[in-house]
Amino acid sequence: MRTALLADIHSNLEALQACLAHARREGVDRFAFLGDLIGYGADPLACLDIIAGLVDAGAPAVLGNHDEACLGGQLDAMHFAARDAIYWTRERLGPHERAFLAGLPLAVAETDRLLVHASAERPEAWTYITGPREAAQAFAATPARVVLVGHVHHPQLYFTMPGGAIRDFAPVPGVPLPLSDFRRWLAIVGSVGQPRDGNPAACYALHDAGAGTLTHFRVPYDVQAAARKILDAGLPERLAWRLLEGE
Amino acid sequence: MATAGGRVSLGEGPLPAGTAVGGFRIRGLLHEGGMARLYAVDAADAAAPAPFPLLMKVPKLGFGCHPGCLVGFEVERMILGRLRGPHAPALVASGDEEGAPWLVMERIEGEALADRAARAPLEAGEVARLTGAVAAAVHDLHRQNVIHFDLKPTNVLFRADGTAVPIDFGLARHGELPDLVEEEFALPAGTGATISPEQLAGNRRDPRSDLFALGVIAYQLATGKLPFGAPTTRGGMRRRLYVDPPPPRALKPGLPPWLQEVILRCLEVRPEARYATAAQLAHDLAHPEQIPLSLRAGRLHRAGPLAVARRWLRALRAPPRAAPTPALHLSRAPHVLVAIDPGDRREALDEAMRVALRRALAAEPELRLTLVAALPPQPFGEESAPDIAHGQQTAARIGLRHWAHPLGLSAEQLRIHVEENADAAGALLAYAAAHHVDRIVIGARGHSALRRYLGSVSARVVAEAPCSVSVVRPPQDHP
Numbered sequence: 233m234r235t236a237l238l239a240d241i242h243s244n245l246e247a248l249q250a251c252l253a254h255a256r257r258e259g260v261d262r263f264a265f266l267g268d269l270i271g272y273g274a275d276p277l278a279c280l281d282i283i284a285g286l287v288d289a290g291a292p293a294v295l296g297n298h299d300e301a302c303l304g305g306q307l308d309a310m311h312f313a314a315r316d317a318i319y320w321t322r323e324r325l326g327p328h329e330r331a332f333l334a335g336l337p338l339a340v341a342e343t344d345r346l347l348v349h350a351s352a353e354r355p356e357a358w359t360y361i362t363g364p365r366e367a368a369q370a371f372a373a374t375p376a377r378v379v380l381v382g383h384v385h386h387p388q389l390y391f392t393m394p395g396g397a398i399r400d401f402a403p404v405p406g407v408p409l410p411l412s413d414f415r416r417w418l419a420i421v422g423s424v425g426q427p428r429d430g431n432p433a434a435c436y437a438l439h440d441a442g443a444g445t446l447t448h449f450r451v452p453y454d455v456q457a458a459a460r461k462i463l464d465a466g467l468p469e470r471l472a473w474r475l476l477e478g479e
Numbered sequence: 480m481a482t483a484g485g486r487v488s489l490g491e492g493p494l495p496a497g498t499a500v501g502g503f504r505i506r507g508l509l510h511e512g513g514m515a516r517l518y519a520v521d522a523a524d525a526a527a528p529a530p531f532p533l534l535m536k537v538p539k540l541g542f543g544c545h546p547g548c549l550v551g552f553e554v555e556r557m558i559l560g561r562l563r564g565p566h567a568p569a570l571v572a573s574g575d576e577e578g579a580p581w582l583v584m585e586r587i588e589g590e591a592l593a594d595r596a597a598r599a600p601l602e603a604g605e606v607a608r609l610t611g612a613v614a615a616a617v618h619d620l621h622r623q624n625v626i627h628f629d630l631k632p633t634n635v636l637f638r639a640d641g642t643a644v645p646i647d648f649g650l651a652r653h654g655e656l657p658d659l660v661e662e663e664f665a666l667p668a669g670t671g672a673t674i675s676p677e678q679l680a681g682n683r684r685d686p687r688s689d690l691f692a693l694g695v696i697a698y699q700l701a702t703g704k705l706p707f708g709a710p711t712t713r714g715g716m717r718r719r720l721y722v723d724p725p726p727p728r729a730l731k732p733g734l735p736p737w738l739q740e741v742i743l744r745c746l747e748v749r750p751e752a753r754y755a756t757a758a759q760l761a762h763d764l765a766h767p768e769q770i771p772l773s774l775r776a777g778r779l780h781r782a783g784p785l786a787v788a789r790r791w792l793r794a795l796r797a798p799p800r801a802a803p804t805p806a807l808h809l810s811r812a813p814h815v816l817v818a819i820d821p822g823d824r825r826e827a828l829d830e831a832m833r834v835a836l837r838r839a840l841a842a843e844p845e846l847r848l849t850l851v852a853a854l855p856p857q858p859f860g861e862e863s864a865p866d867i868a869h870g871q872q873t874a875a876r877i878g879l880r881h882w883a884h885p886l887g888l889s890a891e892q893l894r895i896h897v898e899e900n901a902d903a904a905g906a907l908l909a910y911a912a913a914h915h916v917d918r919i920v921i922g923a924r925g926h927s928a929l930r931r932y933l934g935s936v937s938a939r940v941v942a943e944a945p946c947s948v949s950v951v952r953p954p955q956d957h958p
Contacts, residue, residue: 391657394550401657409656410560412553413575 234259237421237437239266239349239382241283242298243273243321244425244475247434248282250453251424258438258449264340266382266421267296267349269333272317272471273425274461276302280329287332295336296349296382297358303333313468320467345439346376350383360384364398367418371398378411378446379418380439386429387422387437387448391415405435408445419446425458432478489579490540499523501574503535503583514538514551514649520583533571534586540579549580551649554659556582558648561656562623565642566616587644592635592696599703600731603738609643610697610741611764616643617693618757618915621686621805624654628683630692631673632699652683654804667716672709676720676748676794677801679713685801686808687750690757694745701738702730706746720748721790726778736776737767743775748790750801755812755845758915762814762847762894765914771890812845813917818907819852819882820922820936821875827953828922829882835920835951836886848886849894850879851910853903872897904939912945919944923952 236255241248255263263286270276287293298314301307302322307315325333338355339348346352351359351366353373360383361367367390370379389401392415403409403419411417422435429435433450440447459472489500493516498505506519518535522528538552559570559582573582595601595609613635620627627634629650636644650668652658660668660683669678675691682688698706706724710716727742728734741763747753754760763770782790802808817836839846852875857868875897883893900906911919921937941948 389657391659393659399657404655407655410557412557412659413580414549414553415659 233441234261235439235441236260236263237266237347237380237419237439238263238424239421239436240268240296240385240423240425241265241270241273241279242268242423242425243270243276243279244434244458245273245275245278245282246454246458247425247451248279250451251434251436251449252282254449254451255436255438260438263291264347264380265291265293266347266380267294267336268298268382269293269296270302270321271298271314272462272467273458274465274467276321276324277326277329280332284332292340292342292347293336294340294347294349294355295333295338299333299336303330313470316468317471320465341374341376343441344376345378345380345441346374347380350381352376352379352381358383361388361390361418361420364390364400367398367400370418371416377413377416378439379416380437381418381420382423384420385423385427386420387435388420389446390418392417403446403448405448405450408440408443408447411444411446413444417446422448426475427478428474430478432476488540489537489576489581491579494518494537500535500576500581501572501583503533503572505535509534519586529571529585531569532586532588533583534568535581535583537579537581550659552580552582554651555648556580557656557659558625558651558653559584561653562620562625562648564619564623565638566619566644567648568644568646587636587638587646589637589639591633592637592643593632596632596696596699599700601700603701603735606697606700606738607741607764607767609700610693611761612637612641612643613645613696614690614693614757614761614764615915616645617689618761618809620645621689621757621809624804624806626652626654626683626686626805627689627692628652628660628668628678629670629673630689630696631670632696635696654684654806658683667713670709671711671716672705672707674716675750677750679716679720680797682801684803685750686757686805687753687755687801690745690753690760691750693757693760694742694753697738697742697745698724698727701734701742702727704730717794720794721787723781725781728777729779735767736772737770739778740770740772740776741767743778744773748794749799751799755847756809756814756915758809758814759812759847762849762914766894766896769894809917811843812847813843814847814849814915815839816907816911816914816916816919817848817850818903818919818921818936818940819850819879820903820924821852821854821878823922823924825953827955828951831953832920832922832951833885835949839918839920840886840888847892847894848883848888849896849910849914849916850883851896851898851907852879853898853900853906856899856901868899872899904936904943907936907940908943908945917946919946919948921948921950923950 269283301318348355351361352370387403389403390398421437424434424436427435432455433452435450438447455475459475462472493508494505496505496507502523503520504523509519510517515536515538520533520535556573569585571583627645634647650660667679673692673695675688677685678688707719728739745753857864876895879895898906923937924935937950
């Protein structure tokens with residue numbers, strides 16, 4: 233089974249469509265959404281429409297911190313631009329969209345893998361996995377051999393050594409990584425709608441359970457159009473510029 | 480651990496002939512090593528036999544098994560899965576039964592380099608031929624982004640046609656995949672006799688580590704001795720950072736200076752003092768008469784205590800960082816073939832070609848240039864022909880060196896090849912294919928009646944070359 237893993241779409245319709253089209257050309261069997269479907273970008277409704285359709289057809293999806301924030305509550309932990317985008321998005325969500333988001337689980341476990349937005353350890357705390365220490369905590373919290381996450385907008389891979397130590401690895405786009413059965417793997421699949429590693433191209437990952445490989449892909453999309461919509465919608469300018477820079 | 484069916488678990492003990500494992504049938508045990516057992520196997524489906532003999536590798540499991548054995552197995556499975564071409568055994572299948580993993584690969588039936596090494600010291604030409612064949616194989620691995628890190632005579636087999644095939648990729652690294660070996664054991668990962676100085680410092684990124692091992696292999700073939708012995712402790716291995724090996728010519732006085740030059744260059748402590756690529760090593764071994772001899776070639780004694788003390792201090796410094804991947808390293812040291820047409824000597828074209836080469840030298844400072852000229856065969860009578868041809872070739876060589884002089888190349892960077900061949904394009908293409916040429920630079924022929932009658936050499940080279948081709952045309956030559 234070949235699954236395309238899409239995280240941190242953040243209402244970026246152009247990036248989402250480009251990744252879905254790329255994944256279909258790669259011949260995936262299904263999609264999975266690793267949270268933060270909305271927030272930041274100008275197309276929350278169109279994105280949720282596409283994603284809800286795929287979820288109805290069987291695609292797993294989990295809740296992200298921006299999705300949760302759009303449902304209500306205090307936003308003290310967020311920086312200003314993110315907060316403004318959440319308020320803007322809240323006004324646009326109808327009961328249908330809110331019900332869809334409210335129904336998303338925090339994590340989905342399937343056979344030997346776990347899908348979660350932030351960390352397997354207390355997913356609702358939205359911990360960023362930025363190093364082997366956080367990766368070790370995530371491994372300790374789940375029996376899953378392969379943990380697939382978003383939240384950190386950098387594609388990255390962590391794996392266990394036989395002695396228990398954890399190493400990290402920066403995946404090369406387009407190169408299938410064999411996820412050996414003798415180890416555990418935690419992959420940050422990168423961000424579809426707001427990459428922050430200096431490369432503006434959208435990022436997603438493909439998990440081939442049969443071949444036991446994970447491949448990160450970088451997909452160019454119409455960044456200018458997405459940025460223009462953000463400016464036209466009156467969202468913070470910085471959210472448009474960072475798409476162009478990939479930062 | 481006998482399973483419910485009364486069968487022996489895969490990794491625990493030798494499997495009897497006839498046992499079926501994952502679509503294959505065991506024919507017999509070939510070899511039992513410290514970490515794995517090797518079996519001859521057949522595809523169980525007799526209707527679809529494999530195009531080559533098959534080998535199954537099963538790591539030993541259970542109490543007391545070497546902690547590295549599974550790591551080596553999974554590294555080999557990962558690396559073999561990515562390698563293509565004649566210089567690596569083909570991976571056929573892999574899987575596991577009740578948690579015991581196995582893999583099936585092509586069985587190389589030819590001779591092992593170890594069989595030759597057992598008959599060492601060998602004659603210099605034989606050493607060059609064998610080492611060159613292994614270097615060609617190693618270059619092919621590096622081109623595919625893989626560093627072997629454990630080359631030694633027992634890990635190299637030869638196909639019937641003489642193609643070298645490195646085996647046992649348990650310590651290897653792929654530049655674009657996670658390194659599963661890194662810092663796994665208390666001792667640095669490698670074999671005491673062949674491990675490189677930078678591997679001892681924990682640097683597993685430099686493809687020139689394999690060139691160091693090739694130097695050890697060549698030394699062993701040429702002298703019958705190991706340059707650094709076979710130490711088993713970290714301290715013993717580190718001695719090679721400051722104590723140089725006895726020069727091969729001190730052990731075997733008849734050894735030609737060029738072979739000592741090549742061997743000692745491979746054994747340099749600093750990777751940047753070795754050959755930049757295995758292709759350059761193979762190229763030199765195929766043309767020993769062109770190897771520029773340095774002080775290394777004539778050395779008959781090891782360095783004195785003062786030099787050793789100086790090197791010992793230098794060894795405390797961290798080695799310089801290598802390129803991020805083997806393929807990137809190779810891209811900095813390409814082999815560029817420059818085709819010179821002795822019958823078309825336009826100054827404007829010569830200068831345009833040198834301008835193109837200067838640009839390449841600025842971007843790729845470690846490149847190697849080979850100037851090639853094909854001379855038309857001589858129509859003279861049989862008796863004087865060899866002498867005249869020899870004289871012509873010498874004149875052509877001198878002319879090519881003169882041609883390259885304005886480029887200011889070091890002796891190490893420039894090689895010259897002149898051959899008598901009416902088919903200039905064929906000669907260039909054959910040379911490019913035989914010597915891992917990465918790019919051909921060739922001049923466009925002028926607008927002459929000759930071009931219409933003979934056709935364009937450059938057009939055929941562009942169409943058939945195994946690499947990139949730059950066709951250079953001087954500015955005023957535009958129609």
